[in-house]
């Protein structure tokens with residue numbers, strides 16, 4: 241079946257069920273060769289998973305099949321919880337960077353987001369955290385997906401990333417006469433608190449901010465801190481007050497440490513880690529979300545896509561350093577989640593990062609846990625998603641063969657179910 245046919249079928253099913261008010265009313269059972277139990281960290285043989293109304297109602301090893309219920313036979317497949325990517329930008333097009341991106345309007349990037357949401361779901365990612373989008377386009381996408389109007393992953397969204405004037409989360413491409421300023425710019429504790437309140441008003445459920453400079457922004461020093469400790473403290477305190485999870489873009493050590501001290505829930509990128517930063521993260525229980533695949537795309541395709549020369553120069557320093565830091569953090573036992581920064585590179589290829597995570601120090605089980613149960617816990621959603629367990633949403637994918645032996649299987653996912661609805665079955 242062609243992709244669009246499959247999609248329209250899934251939409252038709254979701255739509256008709258939604259309008260009839262009886263969502264996923266039938267009983268479905270999946271019989272598989274293996275199942276990855278990410279909570280126990282082990283592989284279960286010959287599982288049978290029963291799903292009712294989009295919720296997992298039983299999981300048994302060597303379970304019996306009920307002949308009266310719908311059966312999905314995946315006997316030569318391994319079931320894995322739906323993958324979760326904690327760092328994406330669905331509204332970004334990987335072919336348009338730097339000045340090329342300036343030509344896109346808010347409606348343009350919103351439509352880009354609709355396409356990327358489909359592509360991401362079809363790649364097996366049933367949940368994403370979108371950490372930075374203009375004009376609350378991410379909120380609109382999330383709502384359309386929840387209403388069943390378009391197919392896509394479950395979304396947690398930040399609205400525009402919060403940051404200092406002229407920092408990584410601002411837009412510094414044009415001269416002052418254009419008066420361009422990103423929607424997340426806020427300087428000083430009270431301006432930051434007001435920005436968070438505004439984001440919540442318009443639908444954000446995560447707070448993303450820039451603690452340091454970055455690779456892809458013009459004129460920022462990748463290692464230098466941008467928000468002061470006082471500002472980060474206020475930001476995290478305000479987000480906590482309102483019950484929101486926080487994520488800090490941070491490459492340089494000073495910014496990483498300041499964000500951890502402020503109590504941030506996850507450090508994004510975490511490139512220049514030293515021993516002290518790793519110890520602080522262990523003490524505070526901070527998650528690291530390290531996009532260690534991106535560097536390959538930036539250095540091979542970046543120039544064509546419009547990435548600035550200065551950014552390519554920065555990447556040549558950051559890429560390898562970040563991979564070394566990743567190995568050190570994994571070895572030290574820091575809590576890790578899967579975060580790709582897809583949008584910098586093409587959506588739908590998020591899974592390319594798994595093999596790098598294994599190459600740079602994780603076991604296949606750890607890499608899968610990072611993108612399932614750890615991510616769910618970071619989002620405080622571990623009672624709803626993140627593992628194939630009774631009472632959780634039936635967000636289940638499958639690969640043919642055993643990902644413990646070949647982690648690259650996660651680069652092309654043949655079976656995708658989200659909330660009990662099959663979106664893909666090749």
Ligand code: ARG
Nearest residue numbers: 454455456531534535558559
């Ligand atoms: N959005 C990030 C930045 O501009 C991308 C960093 C990509 N490079 C890397 N080695 N992870 O800073």
